[in-house]
Amino acid sequence: RLTDPPPVPADAEDHLTQIRWFLTAFAGEGTPLTVNNTLGRALLTEACHRFDWLILGKQAPPENQLPEAHRLRGILAQLGATRRRGRRLLLTTRGQQLMEADTPTLWDAVAGALIPTDPAEAAAAEITLMLLLTDRPPSYGSPVVADILTGEGWRTQDGGPLTARGTGWMTGEVHGRLDFLHLTEKPNLTTRSELTHTGRTAAITAMRSAAMVILVLV
Secondary structure (H helix, E strand, O other): OOOOOOOOOOOHHHHOHHHHHHHHHOOOOOEEEOOOOOEOHHHHHHHHHHHOOOOOOOOOOOHHHOHHHHHHHHHHHHOOOEEEEOOEEEEOHHHHHHHHOOHHHHHHHHHHOOOOOOHHHHHHHHHHHHHHHHOOOOEOOOOHHHHHHHHOOOOOOOOOOOOOOOOHHHHHHHHHHHHHOOOEOOOOOOEOOOEOHHHHHHHHHHHHHHHHHHHHHO
């Protein structure tokens, strides 16, 4: 499945709307940050209403209370798209290139960022994507990811085997990014959400990107 790059989905641009909008917001002189270096409430409020992020009331909560803002900042930081100057967040040269990029270029970059850079989260994310592509989504509390990671040599800090509870945080980021980019079906009460057709393409693109990095390093 990873041998050849999959075609860019016809609806790829729909899944990039939030990324493009924020890249544009950070262009030029950038956007002001709070004293805690988080995104301002006005920008977050506009994003909440524009993209239907769940909020209580008319004004957005602080960034650390908005999961979507967390996913957005994580993806853009991983892409090297933003930098901080004083109390403003601006685009880097890479961010400017991404803002001006065509759909296939931005799609490949964003899909590749589904897998976080943290080694533990990256390992769990690759296993998660493989499971979503080849099998039914695991149920909540399933030990399958922990069992596979343990089999690959991962251990807890005290040297013990990993548990489903202990690996929950390791898979949280990839699931969060999939949800943020609208690449999963509606939530299910018993199992993780399945990938949409576009989500499956994104998962293959992400895993292929990770595999290519490994080949270059080797």
